[in-house]
Amino acid sequence: MEAPLLHLALVGTPNSGKTSLFNALTGSRQKVANYPGVTVERKEGFFVTPLGRQVSVVDLPGTYSLRGRSPDEEITRDFVLGKASGEIVPDIVLCVADSTNLRLTIRLLLELKRTGRPMILVLNMFDIASRRGIDVDVERLAKELDVPVVTSIAVRKGGTADLLKLTDEISAKLAAEPQDNSWRALTVSELRATQREADRIIADCVSLPARPDTWTARIDAVVLHPVGGLIVLALILFVMFQAVFAWAQPAMELLKSGFDSLGELVHATLPDGLLQSFLQNGVISGVGSVIVFLPQIILIFLFILLLEDFGYMARAAFLMDRIMGGAGLHGRAFIPLLSSFACAIPGIMATRVIDDKRDRLTTILIAPLMTCSARIPVYTLIISAFIPAKDVWGFVNLQGLVMFGLYTTGIVSALAVSFVIKFFMIRDYAPAPFMLELPDYKLPRLKSVAIGIFTRAKMFLYRAGTTIFSMMVLIWFLASFPQPPAGATEPAIDFSLAAMIGKALAPLLAPVGFNWQIAVALIPGMAAREVAVAALGTVYAIEGGKEAAEQIGQVLATKWSLATALSMLAWYIFAPQCASTLAVIRRETGSWAWMGVTFAYMLVLAYAASLVTYNVAVALGAG
Amino acid sequence: MTDTTDTRSHMPLGLAQRGYTGVIQHLAAKEAGSALSEVELESRLIELGFVEGARVEILHEGLVGRDPIAVRVDNITIAVRRREAMAIIVA
Numbered sequence A: 001m002e003a004p005l006l007h008l009a010l011v012g013t014p015n016s017g018k019t020s021l022f023n024a025l026t027g028s029r030q031k032v033a034n035y036p037g038v039t040v041e042r043k044e045g046f047f048v049t050p051l052g053r054q055v056s057v058v059d060l061p062g063t064y065s066l067r068g069r070s071p072d073e074e075i076t077r078d079f080v081l082g083k084a085s086g087e088i089v090p091d092i093v094l095c096v097a098d099s100t101n102l103r104l105t106i107r108l109l110l111e112l113k114r115t116g117r118p119m120i121l122v123l124n125m126f127d128i129a130s131r132r133g134i135d136v137d138v139e140r141l142a143k144e145l146d147v148p149v150v151t152s153i154a155v156r157k158g159g160t161a162d163l164l165k166l167t168d169e170i171s172a173k174l175a176a177e178p179q180d181n182s183w184r185a186l187t188v189s190e191l192r193a194t195q196r197e198a199d200r201i202i203a204d205c206v207s208l209p210a211r212p213d214t215w216t217a218r219i220d221a222v223v224l225h226p227v228g229g230l231i232v233l234a235l236i237l238f239v240m241f242q243a244v245f246a247w248a249q250p251a252m253e254l255l256k257s258g259f260d261s262l263g264e265l266v267h268a269t270l271p272d273g274l275l276q277s278f279l280q281n282g283v284i285s286g287v288g289s290v291i292v293f294l295p296q297i298i299l300i301f302l303f304i305l306l307l308e309d310f311g312y313m314a315r316a317a318f319l320m321d322r323i324m325g326g327a328g329l330h331g332r333a334f335i336p337l338l339s340s341f342a343c344a345i346p347g348i349m350a351t352r353v354i355d356d357k358r359d360r361l362t363t364i365l366i367a368p369l370m371t372c373s374a375r376i377p378v379y380t381l382i383i384s385a386f387i388p389a390k391d392v393w394g395f396v397n398l399q400g401l402v403m404f405g406l407y408t409t410g411i412v413s414a415l416a417v418s419f420v421i422k423f424f425m426i427r428d429y430a431p432a433p434f435m436l437e438l439p440d441y442k443l444p445r446l447k448s449v450a451i452g453i454f455t456r457a458k459m460f461l462y463r464a465g466t467t468i469f470s471m472m473v474l475i476w477f478l479a480s481f482p483q484p485p486a487g488a489t490e491p492a493i494d495f496s497l498a499a500m501i502g503k504a505l506a507p508l509l510a511p512v513g514f515n516w517q518i519a520v521a522l523i524p525g526m527a528a529r530e531v532a533v534a535a536l537g538t539v540y541a542i543e544g545g546k547e548a549a550e551q552i553g554q555v556l557a558t559k560w561s562l563a564t565a566l567s568m569l570a571w572y573i574f575a576p577q578c579a580s581t582l583a584v585i586r587r588e589t590g591s592w593a594w595m596g597v598t599f600a601y602m603l604v605l606a607y608a609a610s611l612v613t614y615n616v617a618v619a620l621g622a623g
Numbered sequence B: 001m002t003d004t005t006d007t008r009s010h011m012p013l014g015l016a017q018r019g020y021t022g023v024i025q026h027l028a029a030k031e032a033g034s035a036l037s038e039v040e041l042e043s044r045l046i047e048l049g050f051v052e053g054a055r056v057e058i059l060h061e062g063l064v065g066r067d068p069i070a071v072r073v074d075n076i077t078i079a080v081r082r083r084e085a086m087a088i089i090v091a
């Protein structure tokens, strides 16, 4: 008879390497990074032990106790206690410890023991502990705790061999009878007692060297300097946005000319007609105009991944805590907001680590104002068409500077919105506390960064191939049908459905300087922001007819005034142009109302910002 | 030999300067004026390793109001605000 599926759960303090272990065991690619609170969801994976036992393992958010103070910690508590109805209780709880920092995990383990679940203590990051000269008497520790103990190195090949072996041994003799669960929330004195007990056991079994991690101390002396640290943070962000603009150019040019030649090839080989127009204008001009931005997307993710793996994120949160506090934001909000530069969706999910409900809600509401990577195509397209690529002050690229300005405007507006929310929620109580572990720095691991980049690039291309492609088909169809009557002299597109829709909406958008082509592009842009670029590409390509192979950027430069271009940039800082973000807001706040509030306030801000920008620009002669 | 813990007077960690080192004497969550209830604040501090007898050192402080502070507790570093650190009585 085949043995039933064995259920394991990974529990431990934040940043102890649970997800790394999960990935090593199951071959998954869940997100790993060097700061507490990376995992905010439950993830299940499967593997087979050396002896052939089928195992299901669940990765859980990190926690210091089973009290469940924030939404992510509740997930862990409920799973370990089997609270969520119909849940399977884990057969074995793997309590994962950072071996360089055992105090808090051993206390957690003593608390976990009360749940009566069989356990294994996994001393992870054992490589770092050995390098630092931390000596753990594993056998004695197992005896004192009355729990099997095993060492592991989750990020090294074969680093989980001992754990696998032990799992086989233990699962063979698991008691069929479930043990009593005597867990209940610990009182303060019980907590204190468990921590004392943990400290006593550690004193008996672990010998710590006198020298702490000197690298971390040396780097922090600069990075956490009250003034120097903020300068470093500003520099990092500045270099990041400059790089996204400047360094990606060669690769983008290459892609661009590739798509151009492809378009010309299609134009030359296929006979004039619908098929030629569909491939050249709909597919290549549309989807191609988005894929061109892949190098920039990769660069921004590279920066964020490096900062995350290095261990900088928690430092940035430390530096920004009081500054953001002035705008009514919590220090823990910094990491979700910084991840929102990549995409607001993981950013909004990451707010689960914030325990105060109001702080969390505020962060969710403003996360979409952070300039996500989907805005990069829109910004880049307009900037390169309208802003000259010259250097200012000798070394700063003007286009990069404008880009930096757009990002800054997003950040400042987010802080302003948060300030207004704080004002409305009038706080008559002290702000929620900020308590965050600052992990030791780690050298980013090439493999994990590469996997991270690869995953994001794949996601981007997948989106280009699905959402964006299908939107493009729609746009192409709307822009091509109905066909013009024979002998018509105006551009064919003027007779199309797209023109009808665009012209119907145009009066609404005329005050902000948008023409009907923009109105058409904004609607499918709701599915994903980049679609607006692709849609403009298609609409102008069809309108342009024969010269369609022309670059969309050059077309815009001739068709739009500078005022319209600036107005469009202002629009995109604020516009709620992303259906998936709205859906995540609904899910995470559990309310349609908050989704509606987000949509409404962003739309109002977008319209107002564009209105002001356009009129000021026209008044200054840019109309 | 003089024992510093005997001669130094007790003070809240929240008032200490950068570079301060000491040993936790007891927790006084009631007086801290935190948004958290007394029990909750004390529980969280203990869960982060702030228990009697632990060695603490203030490694770094922020710019605005020298807040928050980065505290070395045994061999980990924790960022807390001074308001919550007021509950940690050291000497």
Ligand SMILES: Nc1nc2c(ncn2[C@@H]2O[C@H](COP(=O)(O)OP(=O)(O)OP(=O)(O)O)[C@@H](O)[C@H]2O)c(=O)[nH]1
Binding pocket: A012, A013, A014, A015, A016, A017, A018, A019, A020, A021, A031, A032, A033, A034, A035, A036, A037, A038, A039, A040, A060, A061, A062, A063, A124, A125, A126, A127, A128, A152, A153, A154, A155, A156, A309, A442, A445
């Ligand atoms: N050197 C070394 N680094 C490790 C090991 N295990 C994990 N890491 C690193 O430790 C950091 C944290 O790893 P994660 O797997 O994200 O930790 P986690 O426990 O899932 O963290 P949360 O989800 O935030 O609770 C990452 O930078 C990993 O690369 C290990 O055995 N050795």
Ligand SMILES: [Mg+2]
Binding pocket: A018, A019, A020, A031, A032, A038, A039, A060, A061, A062
């Ligand atoms: Mg994790």
